[in-house]
Amino acid sequence: MQTVLWFLVAIGLLIAVHEWGHYRMAVACGVPVLRFSIGFGRPLLRWRNRAGTEFVVAALPLGGYVRMLDGREGPVPPEQRHLAFDAQPLRKRAAIVAAGPLANLGLAVLLYAWVAWWGVPQAEPVLGSPAPGSVAEQAGLRAGERVAAVRIEDDDTAQPVRSFDELRWQLTQAALQRRDVTLLLGPAPELATRSVPLPLAQLQARDVDAELVQRIGLVAPWSAPVVGEVLPDGAAAAAGVREGDRVLAVDERPVEDAAQLRAWIRTSVDAQGQPRTQRWRVERAGRTLELDVTPRPERQGDAWVGRVGAMIGAPPALIVVADEPLDALAHGVRRTWEVSALSLQMLARMVVGEASLRNLSGPLTIADYAGKSAALGWVAFVTFLALVSTSLGVLNLLPLPVLDGGHLMYYLWEAVVGRPPSPAWMARLQRAGMVVLAALMSLAIVNDLTRLLG
Known part of the structure; x- marks a missing residue:
């Protein structure tokens, strides 16, 4: 029951932020908003503001929408025709559509920044025994060595490592980008006693899973054999x-x-x-x-x-990793960018067959992780919210009809050729988009069931 509750809290908040982005940009552009709905189906709560917008919380919380004054969806009084969405210049329509996904990405930045500013106890970057046969073992890394910094191939700047989580995140990104890294070992980057190259490009990493972590070999931080x-x-x-x-x-x-x-x-x-x-x-x-x-x-x-x-x-030795406010905000921007880029890379690899479709997750996995993260405490739950908010923002920017990114593609076409796609083509593309989206959701649910039951 708690898993369902935390899932509804998470998905409700993220949908509300997404639709709020559309709503606020529409108001800023002078477009009347008729209804702001969180969920579909029978309304559970409803009220109106002074501008006449009806706010609704509906029974099925797996989505939402903002209904604006629009001549394509119903009659518009002549005196309000200039305010309708479809009468707005291209730049305003594009801004209103893009505001939803950007609101999700902005929320992720703030959540990551909040966690970074508050501080999180994390294991120190002291290595446990590398997994047998792994890249780390073959490179000669030993239990008890401390990683001070990571230098990624084609980057002359070594990135300081404050915790084992940061180390594993950087190595996972490098492996998926098929780039080699060099670990600087010692108490601090400037006091490194030796450097160890890790040829991660040879892994030809396809998936982000336990197998990839095992192949890299740095599975866990150092822990006393007690x-x-x-x-x-x-x-x-x-x-x-x-x-x-x-x-x-x-x-x-x-x-x-x-x-x-x-x-x-x-x-x-x-x-x-x-x-x-x-x-x-x-x-x-x-x-x-x-x-x-x-x-x-x-x-x-x-x-x-x-x-x-x-x-x-x-238990491994812990250190509280915390940033000053501006550094925390920079961390939030950087982490949101990294997660977004990683998501797009994985999607692109799935499309061309270089990554497994098992990486797709659906509502059941999200619900499962919502409950588990909430049980671990508010820091874990907020981090989970930031991750899902980033994924939701990236997903909605994909150039797929029925998604916000698909509408932005229509506007790009209009900007290039000087006219929008014909209604017939729009209808065909919408149907195709629905089929693709339904197929992806079906596959995601199958993956969810496989994970939860397997």
């Missing part, structure tokens, strides 16, 4: 492992961090599901103990993995 909660009926409890034990070595191999220990536990079961007993050397209350731990096999997809029934890893 045992957390131990389940009473698990393999760890049976071996005498206790909460708070620090694992120093497994089979005489020193343990560098929790990620490495988790990997060794997972791979302790062979292809037939037979576990191998491990000799753990642990530190407990200043004493060193030797314990024989036999992970229990568990089927995961087509493979067997080992489990010990205990939480492995202490």
Whole structure:
């Protein structure tokens, strides 16, 4: 129930901002607005302002619209003909149509800026053990090394890295752009002790998913190999492992961090599901103990993995990442631009077959993430709102009939040839746009169901 509630809050707010952009620009251009509706169907709430605009909150909140005085939609009194939308010069019509998506992008800038100014606790950019066989492992990166800055190919300026989240974001962008990077390791960019090139272009990245993160290899920040909660009926409890034990070595191999220990536990079961007993050397209350731990096999997809029934890893060291107001606003603009560019790149790759159509998400995924982000706190929810608001703005600017971007394409045609498309062509394009949009929505919902049920 809470997932549905937070989804309605999120989608209602973003639709209201989008339609408010159209509404405010129409008012600024002198075009009378007859109705401002959030949702479709039976009105739940309605009221009028002094200008005569009817405001409506309807029963089905998956959309909205602004109905303006327009000779194409009904009769217009002669004395108001000059105020109608279809009587406005091209620049005003284009401004009114573009104002909705731009309002969503503007909201994203403000939300990202607010989070950056408020400050967010994030893991320090200290590396955990690279994933086996990954680019990071092959480059020689080691657990416990601190990344001070990232230099992207064809860019002489090294970008400082303040947190592990920032590091992973920059690496993901570089991989999708098929650009190599160089990591500067040390306490600060000017005090870097060594630089490590990462050939991310060779990944030929197609999708933003867990597999891409695994192939890059920097999956998680450094975490001490300390045992957390131990389940009473698990393999760890049976071996005498206790909460708070620090694992120093497994089979005489020193343990560098929790990620490495988790990997060794997972791979302790062979292809037939037979576990191998491990000799753990642990530190407990200043004493060193030797314990024989036999992970229990568990089927995961087509493979067997080992489990010990205990939480492995202490919380990573955190740092509060916060900006001054102007820097936060600049961060909001930059992040909105980066997310918009990334969205367009992924859409373009899906069109030409270079990226999987599985990347499309629909309302079920949005609802799921709305509930999950709200459960994590207001910072996570606001960040989620900023991401969806950016996506909504970009989507509506696509040159697809029935979307705002499609109308802008009509206006571009009108600006070039001196007349709008004929009504017959407009009708054909609208029907084609509806078919394409319905196909995309169907595919997105199928992807949603696959994620949620798979």
